[in-house]
Amino acid sequence: MSKRMSKKWLTVLFIIVIAFSVTACSSGSNGEPQTNGSKPGSGTAEKPVEINFWDMVWGPPSYVEAAQKLVEQFNSEHPNIKVTYQSTPWNNWYQTFTTAIAAGAPPDISTGAGYQAFQFTDNDAILPIDDVIEELRSEGKLDDFVPGSVEALKYNGHYVAFPWMIDIRVPFYRKDVFQEAGITELPKTWDELRADLKKINGNGKYGLVLPGNDPNLGLQALFSLMLNNGGGIFTPDKKVDLLNDRNVEAAQFLADIVSDGSVNPAMLGFNGDSGVKEFGAGRGGVFIHTPSLPDSFPELADKIGVLEPLAGPHGDKATLGWVNNIMIYKATKHPDEAKTFLKWWSENNKTLWTEGKQGGFPVKQSFTQDPYWQNNPILKLIADKYLGIMKTTGFQATGGFPELNEIEGDGTTLTMIQKLMSGKPVKESMEETAKKYETIMGNKK
The missing domain is CATH 3.40.190.10 (Periplasmic binding protein-like II)
Incomplete structure:
Protein backbone atom coordinates (compact mmCIF):
# COMPACT_ATOMS: atom_id res chain seq x y z
CA MET A 1 0.00 0.00 0.00
CA SER A 2 1.41 3.41 -0.97
CA LYS A 3 2.00 6.21 1.55
CA ARG A 4 -0.67 8.22 -0.27
CA MET A 5 -3.23 5.45 0.26
CA SER A 6 -2.19 5.01 3.91
CA LYS A 7 -2.79 8.66 4.67
CA LYS A 8 -6.16 8.44 2.98
CA TRP A 9 -7.22 5.51 5.11
CA LEU A 10 -5.87 7.17 8.24
CA THR A 11 -8.03 10.20 7.48
CA VAL A 12 -11.13 8.02 7.00
CA LEU A 13 -10.38 6.18 10.23
CA PHE A 14 -10.00 9.48 12.10
CA ILE A 15 -13.39 10.70 10.79
CA ILE A 16 -15.05 7.44 11.88
CA VAL A 17 -13.59 7.75 15.40
CA ILE A 18 -14.78 11.36 15.71
CA ALA A 19 -18.27 10.41 14.49
CA PHE A 20 -18.46 7.53 16.98
CA SER A 21 -17.38 9.83 19.82
CA VAL A 22 -20.09 12.39 18.97
CA THR A 23 -22.72 9.65 18.84
CA ALA A 24 -21.60 8.29 22.20
CA CYS A 25 -21.78 11.74 23.78
CA SER A 26 -25.38 12.13 22.66
CA SER A 27 -26.48 8.86 24.31
CA GLY A 28 -27.28 7.97 27.89
CA SER A 29 -25.04 5.83 30.01
CA ASN A 30 -26.68 2.71 28.57
CA GLY A 31 -26.25 3.89 25.02
CA GLU A 32 -29.96 4.67 24.56
CA PRO A 33 -31.05 7.99 23.03
CA GLN A 34 -31.77 10.75 25.49
CA THR A 35 -35.32 11.76 26.36
CA ASN A 36 -36.56 15.32 25.88
CA GLY A 37 -36.02 15.93 29.58
CA SER A 38 -32.23 15.38 29.38
CA LYS A 39 -29.60 18.04 29.49
CA PRO A 40 -27.70 18.11 26.20
CA GLY A 41 -24.47 16.21 26.53
CA SER A 42 -25.03 15.38 30.20
CA GLY A 43 -25.97 11.76 29.74
CA THR A 44 -28.48 12.05 32.65
CA ALA A 45 -32.20 12.86 32.66
CA GLU A 46 -33.51 15.96 34.39
CA LYS A 47 -35.59 15.40 37.50
CA PRO A 48 -39.33 15.81 36.88
CA ARG A 169 -79.39 16.60 49.70
CA VAL A 170 -82.36 14.47 48.68
CA PRO A 171 -85.44 13.03 50.46
CA PHE A 172 -85.10 9.29 51.09
CA TYR A 173 -88.11 7.21 52.09
CA ARG A 174 -88.73 3.77 53.55
CA LYS A 175 -90.73 1.74 51.04
CA ASP A 176 -91.90 -0.71 53.70
CA VAL A 177 -93.04 2.07 56.04
CA PHE A 178 -95.01 3.72 53.24
CA GLN A 179 -96.57 0.40 52.33
CA GLU A 180 -97.59 -0.33 55.92
CA ALA A 181 -99.23 3.12 56.05
CA GLY A 182 -101.27 2.30 52.95
CA ILE A 183 -99.48 4.85 50.74
CA THR A 184 -99.70 3.48 47.22
CA GLU A 185 -98.69 6.58 45.22
CA LEU A 186 -95.62 8.61 46.08
CA PRO A 187 -96.18 12.31 46.83
CA LYS A 188 -95.51 14.85 44.11
CA THR A 189 -96.27 18.07 46.01
CA TRP A 190 -95.73 19.49 49.48
CA ASP A 191 -99.40 19.04 50.35
CA GLU A 192 -99.29 15.39 49.35
CA LEU A 193 -96.12 14.86 51.34
CA ARG A 194 -97.62 16.37 54.47
CA ALA A 195 -100.71 14.17 54.13
CA ASP A 196 -98.61 11.04 53.66
CA LEU A 197 -96.39 11.83 56.65
CA LYS A 198 -99.49 12.02 58.84
CA LYS A 199 -100.58 8.57 57.62
CA ILE A 200 -97.31 7.09 58.89
CA ASN A 201 -97.67 8.41 62.43
CA GLY A 202 -98.49 5.86 65.12
CA ASN A 203 -97.24 2.61 66.62
CA GLY A 204 -93.84 4.13 67.35
CA LYS A 205 -93.42 5.48 63.83
CA TYR A 206 -93.23 9.09 62.65
CA GLY A 207 -93.44 10.56 59.19
CA LEU A 208 -90.26 12.68 59.16
CA VAL A 209 -86.80 12.17 60.63
CA LEU A 210 -85.55 15.62 61.66
CA PRO A 211 -82.57 15.63 64.08
CA GLY A 212 -83.06 18.80 66.12
CA ASN A 213 -79.69 18.80 67.84
CA ASP A 214 -77.51 18.40 64.77
CA PRO A 215 -75.69 21.48 63.40
CA ASN A 216 -76.01 20.22 59.83
CA LEU A 217 -79.00 18.02 59.03
CA GLY A 218 -81.71 20.25 60.53
CA LEU A 219 -80.38 23.32 58.74
CA GLN A 220 -80.02 21.37 55.50
CA ALA A 221 -83.61 20.16 55.65
CA LEU A 222 -84.92 23.70 56.15
CA PHE A 223 -82.66 25.26 53.50
CA SER A 224 -83.66 22.50 51.05
CA LEU A 225 -87.32 23.43 51.59
CA MET A 226 -86.59 27.14 51.20
CA LEU A 227 -84.85 26.55 47.86
CA ASN A 228 -87.59 24.11 46.85
CA ASN A 229 -90.04 26.99 47.39
CA GLY A 230 -88.12 29.44 45.21
CA GLY A 231 -86.58 31.14 48.22
CA GLY A 232 -83.04 31.70 49.42
CA ILE A 233 -81.21 33.63 52.09
CA PHE A 234 -79.63 36.38 49.95
CA THR A 235 -80.53 39.00 47.38
CA PRO A 236 -78.42 39.16 44.19
CA ASP A 237 -76.25 41.86 45.79
CA LYS A 238 -75.53 39.63 48.84
CA LYS A 239 -77.94 41.32 51.22
CA VAL A 240 -79.41 38.95 53.82
CA ASP A 241 -82.98 38.02 52.85
CA LEU A 242 -83.81 35.22 55.27
CA LEU A 243 -87.22 36.67 56.17
CA ASN A 244 -88.62 36.85 52.64
CA ASP A 245 -92.10 35.38 52.11
CA ARG A 246 -90.95 32.19 50.38
CA ASN A 247 -88.53 31.33 53.20
CA VAL A 248 -91.12 32.04 55.89
CA GLU A 249 -93.59 29.86 53.99
CA ALA A 250 -91.08 26.99 53.90
CA ALA A 251 -90.34 27.34 57.62
CA GLN A 252 -94.07 27.35 58.34
CA PHE A 253 -94.47 24.15 56.34
CA LEU A 254 -91.80 22.48 58.46
CA ALA A 255 -93.44 23.77 61.65
CA ASP A 256 -96.79 22.43 60.46
CA ILE A 257 -95.32 18.98 59.93
CA VAL A 258 -94.06 19.07 63.50
CA SER A 259 -97.44 20.25 64.81
CA ASP A 260 -99.11 17.36 62.94
CA GLY A 261 -97.17 14.98 65.20
CA SER A 262 -95.11 13.77 62.22
CA VAL A 263 -91.79 14.31 64.02
CA ASN A 264 -90.84 12.37 67.13
CA PRO A 265 -90.71 14.95 69.99
CA ALA A 266 -87.51 13.27 71.19
CA MET A 267 -85.90 14.39 67.92
CA LEU A 268 -85.33 17.78 69.52
CA GLY A 269 -82.33 16.22 71.27
CA PHE A 270 -81.19 13.88 68.46
CA ASN A 271 -77.97 14.29 66.53
CA GLY A 272 -77.41 13.04 63.00
CA ASP A 273 -76.24 9.56 63.98
CA SER A 274 -79.35 9.06 66.10
CA GLY A 275 -81.48 10.14 63.17
CA VAL A 276 -79.79 7.60 60.92
CA LYS A 277 -80.51 4.87 63.47
CA GLU A 278 -84.19 5.86 63.64
CA PHE A 279 -84.50 5.71 59.87
CA GLY A 280 -82.67 2.39 59.71
CA ALA A 281 -84.93 0.95 62.38
CA GLY A 282 -88.02 1.88 60.36
CA ARG A 283 -89.27 4.42 62.88
CA GLY A 284 -89.23 7.23 60.33
CA GLY A 285 -90.71 7.44 56.85
CA VAL A 286 -88.73 10.26 55.18
CA PHE A 287 -85.22 11.58 55.84
CA ILE A 288 -83.47 14.38 53.89
CA HIS A 289 -79.87 13.24 53.74
CA THR A 290 -76.77 12.69 51.59
CA PRO A 291 -76.77 10.26 48.64
CA SER A 292 -74.61 7.88 50.69
CA LEU A 293 -77.33 7.25 53.32
CA PRO A 294 -78.25 3.79 51.93
CA ASP A 295 -74.65 2.68 52.42
CA SER A 296 -75.38 2.65 56.15
CA PHE A 297 -77.95 -0.12 55.62
CA PRO A 298 -76.80 -2.56 52.93
CA GLU A 299 -79.28 -5.09 54.29
CA LEU A 300 -82.14 -2.65 53.50
CA ALA A 301 -81.23 -2.08 49.88
CA ASP A 302 -84.68 -3.08 48.64
CA LYS A 303 -86.51 -1.02 51.28
CA ILE A 304 -85.03 2.43 50.64
CA GLY A 305 -85.91 4.76 47.79
CA VAL A 306 -85.70 8.44 46.83
CA LEU A 307 -88.74 10.64 46.29
CA GLU A 308 -88.76 12.51 43.00
CA PRO A 309 -88.43 16.30 43.32
CA LEU A 310 -91.53 17.72 44.97
CA ALA A 311 -93.32 20.77 43.60
CA GLY A 312 -93.54 23.55 46.16
CA PRO A 313 -96.71 25.63 46.66
CA HIS A 314 -95.77 27.81 43.67
CA GLY A 315 -94.55 24.96 41.45
CA ASP A 316 -90.83 25.39 42.16
CA LYS A 317 -88.45 22.44 42.26
CA ALA A 318 -84.95 22.61 43.74
CA THR A 319 -82.72 21.19 46.44
CA LEU A 320 -79.64 22.14 48.41
CA GLY A 321 -76.12 21.22 47.38
CA THR A 392 -76.05 26.33 46.74
CA THR A 393 -76.74 28.31 49.91
CA GLY A 394 -75.62 31.55 48.24
CA PHE A 395 -76.81 30.85 44.69
CA GLN A 396 -78.72 34.15 44.39
CA ALA A 397 -75.46 36.08 44.40
CA THR A 398 -72.92 35.69 41.60
CA GLY A 399 -70.29 33.18 42.68
CA GLY A 400 -69.45 32.40 46.28
CA PHE A 401 -67.97 34.21 49.26
CA PRO A 402 -66.19 33.15 52.46
CA GLU A 403 -68.96 34.29 54.81
CA LEU A 404 -71.04 31.31 53.64
CA ASN A 405 -68.92 29.06 55.82
CA GLU A 406 -69.81 31.05 58.94
CA ILE A 407 -73.45 31.37 57.86
CA GLU A 408 -73.85 27.61 57.66
CA GLY A 409 -72.01 26.99 60.91
CA ASP A 410 -73.64 29.75 62.94
CA GLY A 411 -75.18 28.52 66.18
CA THR A 412 -78.30 30.65 65.86
CA THR A 413 -79.34 28.55 62.86
CA LEU A 414 -79.56 25.48 65.07
CA THR A 415 -81.47 27.57 67.62
CA MET A 416 -83.91 28.59 64.87
CA ILE A 417 -84.57 24.94 63.97
CA GLN A 418 -85.13 24.06 67.62
CA LYS A 419 -87.57 26.96 68.06
CA LEU A 420 -89.54 25.80 65.03
CA MET A 421 -89.64 22.26 66.41
CA SER A 422 -90.75 23.58 69.81
CA GLY A 423 -93.82 25.33 68.40
CA LYS A 424 -92.53 28.90 68.64
CA PRO A 425 -94.00 31.44 66.16
CA VAL A 426 -92.24 30.96 62.83
CA LYS A 427 -91.20 34.51 61.95
CA GLU A 428 -90.16 35.20 65.52
CA SER A 429 -88.03 32.04 65.44
CA MET A 430 -86.24 33.30 62.33
CA GLU A 431 -85.58 36.90 63.36
CA GLU A 432 -82.61 36.29 65.66
CA THR A 433 -80.89 34.20 62.98
CA ALA A 434 -81.55 36.85 60.34
CA LYS A 435 -79.90 39.50 62.52
CA LYS A 436 -76.88 37.28 63.11
CA TYR A 437 -76.53 36.65 59.37
CA GLU A 438 -76.60 40.40 58.78
CA THR A 439 -73.82 40.85 61.33
CA ILE A 440 -71.75 38.16 59.60
CA MET A 441 -72.29 39.77 56.20
CA GLY A 442 -71.79 43.28 57.55
CA ASN A 443 -74.97 44.59 56.00
CA LYS A 444 -78.55 45.45 56.80
CA LYS A 445 -81.49 44.46 54.69
Missing part, protein backbone atom coordinates in the same frame (compact mmCIF):
# COMPACT_ATOMS: atom_id res chain seq x y z
CA VAL A 49 -41.13 18.83 38.31
CA GLU A 50 -42.54 17.86 41.71
CA ILE A 51 -46.12 18.76 42.65
CA ASN A 52 -47.63 18.17 46.10
CA PHE A 53 -51.32 17.28 46.03
CA TRP A 54 -53.33 17.26 49.28
CA ASP A 55 -56.61 15.45 48.88
CA MET A 56 -59.26 15.37 51.59
CA VAL A 57 -60.71 12.02 52.66
CA TRP A 58 -63.89 12.05 50.58
CA GLY A 59 -64.91 8.47 51.18
CA PRO A 60 -63.99 5.07 52.64
CA PRO A 61 -60.46 3.59 52.39
CA SER A 62 -61.27 2.51 48.85
CA TYR A 63 -61.49 6.21 47.90
CA VAL A 64 -57.90 6.86 48.98
CA GLU A 65 -56.72 3.80 47.08
CA ALA A 66 -58.52 4.92 43.92
CA ALA A 67 -57.09 8.45 44.22
CA GLN A 68 -53.56 7.11 44.67
CA LYS A 69 -53.95 4.94 41.57
CA LEU A 70 -55.07 7.98 39.60
CA VAL A 71 -52.00 9.93 40.65
CA GLU A 72 -49.78 7.00 39.65
CA GLN A 73 -51.50 6.92 36.26
CA PHE A 74 -50.95 10.65 35.78
CA ASN A 75 -47.27 10.31 36.68
CA SER A 76 -46.79 7.47 34.21
CA GLU A 77 -48.41 9.55 31.46
CA HIS A 78 -46.45 12.71 32.36
CA PRO A 79 -42.80 11.73 32.96
CA ASN A 80 -41.78 15.38 33.34
CA ILE A 81 -44.19 15.89 36.28
CA LYS A 82 -44.25 13.93 39.51
CA VAL A 83 -47.32 14.42 41.70
CA THR A 84 -47.00 13.33 45.33
CA TYR A 85 -50.33 12.33 46.86
CA GLN A 86 -51.19 13.12 50.48
CA SER A 87 -54.50 11.98 51.99
CA THR A 88 -55.58 14.75 54.38
CA PRO A 89 -58.06 14.00 57.20
CA TRP A 90 -60.95 16.34 57.98
CA ASN A 91 -60.05 16.62 61.65
CA ASN A 92 -58.59 20.11 62.15
CA TRP A 93 -58.47 20.60 58.39
CA TYR A 94 -58.70 24.39 58.66
CA GLN A 95 -55.73 24.58 61.03
CA THR A 96 -53.78 22.21 58.79
CA PHE A 97 -54.09 24.51 55.80
CA THR A 98 -53.76 27.83 57.62
CA THR A 99 -50.60 26.65 59.36
CA ALA A 100 -49.08 25.50 56.07
CA ILE A 101 -49.98 28.76 54.35
CA ALA A 102 -48.56 30.86 57.21
CA ALA A 103 -45.34 28.86 57.06
CA GLY A 104 -45.07 29.41 53.30
CA ALA A 105 -45.41 25.68 52.69
CA PRO A 106 -48.91 24.94 51.40
CA PRO A 107 -49.45 22.21 48.82
CA ASP A 108 -49.22 23.14 45.17
CA ILE A 109 -52.79 21.97 44.69
CA SER A 110 -55.51 20.50 46.89
CA THR A 111 -59.13 19.54 47.16
CA GLY A 112 -60.96 21.10 50.07
CA ALA A 113 -64.12 22.25 51.78
CA GLY A 114 -66.79 23.97 49.69
CA TYR A 115 -65.82 27.53 50.64
CA GLN A 116 -62.12 26.99 51.32
CA ALA A 117 -60.90 28.70 48.17
CA PHE A 118 -62.89 31.85 49.03
CA GLN A 119 -61.45 32.00 52.53
CA PHE A 120 -57.87 31.59 51.41
CA THR A 121 -58.29 33.97 48.48
CA ASP A 122 -58.88 36.65 51.10
CA ASN A 123 -55.48 35.61 52.51
CA ASP A 124 -53.94 36.05 49.04
CA ALA A 125 -53.06 32.33 49.03
CA ILE A 126 -55.07 31.05 46.05
CA LEU A 127 -54.06 31.30 42.40
CA PRO A 128 -56.95 32.33 40.10
CA ILE A 129 -57.54 29.94 37.21
CA ASP A 130 -59.39 32.21 34.77
CA ASP A 131 -57.15 31.00 31.94
CA VAL A 132 -58.03 27.36 32.61
CA ILE A 133 -61.76 28.12 32.66
CA GLU A 134 -61.61 30.11 29.42
CA GLU A 135 -59.55 27.42 27.70
CA LEU A 136 -62.06 24.70 28.63
CA ARG A 137 -64.99 26.96 27.79
CA SER A 138 -63.60 27.63 24.30
CA GLU A 139 -63.19 23.88 23.81
CA GLY A 140 -66.82 23.28 24.81
CA LYS A 141 -65.82 21.09 27.75
CA LEU A 142 -67.71 23.09 30.37
CA ASP A 143 -71.02 22.22 28.69
CA ASP A 144 -70.78 18.83 30.40
CA PHE A 145 -70.67 20.31 33.90
CA VAL A 146 -73.64 20.48 36.29
CA PRO A 147 -75.38 23.83 35.63
CA GLY A 148 -74.06 26.61 37.84
CA SER A 149 -71.16 24.58 39.25
CA VAL A 150 -68.42 26.55 37.50
CA GLU A 151 -69.90 29.98 38.24
CA ALA A 152 -70.38 29.01 41.89
CA LEU A 153 -66.59 29.18 42.26
CA LYS A 154 -66.20 32.76 41.05
CA TYR A 155 -65.15 35.29 43.67
CA ASN A 156 -64.33 38.98 43.25
CA GLY A 157 -64.40 38.60 39.48
CA HIS A 158 -62.07 35.58 39.29
CA TYR A 159 -62.46 31.82 39.19
CA VAL A 160 -60.61 30.68 42.29
CA ALA A 161 -61.22 26.93 42.12
CA PHE A 162 -62.40 24.19 39.78
CA PRO A 163 -65.45 21.99 40.48
CA TRP A 164 -65.15 18.23 40.61
CA MET A 165 -67.88 16.89 42.93
CA ILE A 166 -71.44 17.77 43.93
CA ASP A 167 -72.63 17.14 47.49
CA ILE A 168 -76.42 17.16 47.37
CA TRP A 322 -72.45 22.22 47.47
CA VAL A 323 -69.77 22.38 44.81
CA ASN A 324 -66.64 20.74 46.18
CA ASN A 325 -63.56 21.81 44.33
CA ILE A 326 -59.86 21.68 43.64
CA MET A 327 -57.62 24.74 43.98
CA ILE A 328 -54.06 25.86 43.22
CA TYR A 329 -51.98 27.86 45.71
CA LYS A 330 -50.06 31.01 44.83
CA ALA A 331 -46.94 29.72 46.55
CA THR A 332 -46.49 26.98 43.95
CA LYS A 333 -43.29 27.24 41.93
CA HIS A 334 -44.87 25.30 39.10
CA PRO A 335 -48.28 26.79 38.24
CA ASP A 336 -48.35 25.46 34.68
CA GLU A 337 -47.72 21.90 35.80
CA ALA A 338 -50.30 22.26 38.57
CA LYS A 339 -52.85 23.40 35.98
CA THR A 340 -51.96 20.44 33.78
CA PHE A 341 -52.70 18.10 36.67
CA LEU A 342 -55.93 19.94 37.55
CA LYS A 343 -57.30 19.54 34.01
CA TRP A 344 -56.22 15.89 33.80
CA TRP A 345 -57.76 15.10 37.19
CA SER A 346 -61.08 16.55 36.07
CA GLU A 347 -61.11 14.50 32.88
CA ASN A 348 -60.07 11.18 34.42
CA ASN A 349 -61.42 10.90 37.97
CA LYS A 350 -64.53 8.78 37.34
CA THR A 351 -62.89 5.88 39.18
CA LEU A 352 -63.14 7.87 42.43
CA TRP A 353 -66.78 6.75 42.33
CA THR A 354 -66.77 3.48 40.42
CA GLU A 355 -63.85 2.08 42.43
CA GLY A 356 -63.47 4.49 45.36
CA LYS A 357 -67.19 4.64 46.31
CA GLN A 358 -67.11 8.42 46.77
CA GLY A 359 -70.39 9.59 48.26
CA GLY A 360 -71.20 12.68 46.19
CA PHE A 361 -71.83 13.00 42.47
CA PRO A 362 -69.39 13.91 39.69
CA VAL A 363 -69.67 17.42 38.33
CA LYS A 364 -69.26 15.98 34.82
CA GLN A 365 -72.71 14.81 33.83
CA SER A 366 -71.39 12.43 31.19
CA PHE A 367 -69.79 10.33 33.95
CA THR A 368 -73.23 9.44 35.27
CA GLN A 369 -74.00 7.57 32.05
CA ASP A 370 -71.67 4.86 33.32
CA PRO A 371 -73.37 1.62 34.49
CA TYR A 372 -72.25 2.45 38.04
CA TRP A 373 -74.99 5.10 38.13
CA GLN A 374 -77.37 3.82 35.46
CA ASN A 375 -77.72 0.36 37.02
CA ASN A 376 -78.42 1.74 40.51
CA PRO A 377 -82.03 3.03 40.70
CA ILE A 378 -81.29 5.49 43.53
CA LEU A 379 -78.15 6.96 41.96
CA LYS A 380 -79.79 7.13 38.55
CA LEU A 381 -82.81 9.00 39.89
CA ILE A 382 -80.62 11.53 41.71
CA ALA A 383 -78.44 12.04 38.64
CA ASP A 384 -81.41 12.39 36.30
CA LYS A 385 -83.77 14.40 38.49
CA TYR A 386 -81.79 16.30 41.13
CA LEU A 387 -78.36 17.34 39.82
CA GLY A 388 -79.87 19.80 37.37
CA ILE A 389 -81.92 21.57 40.06
CA MET A 390 -79.24 21.75 42.76
CA LYS A 391 -78.67 25.20 44.25
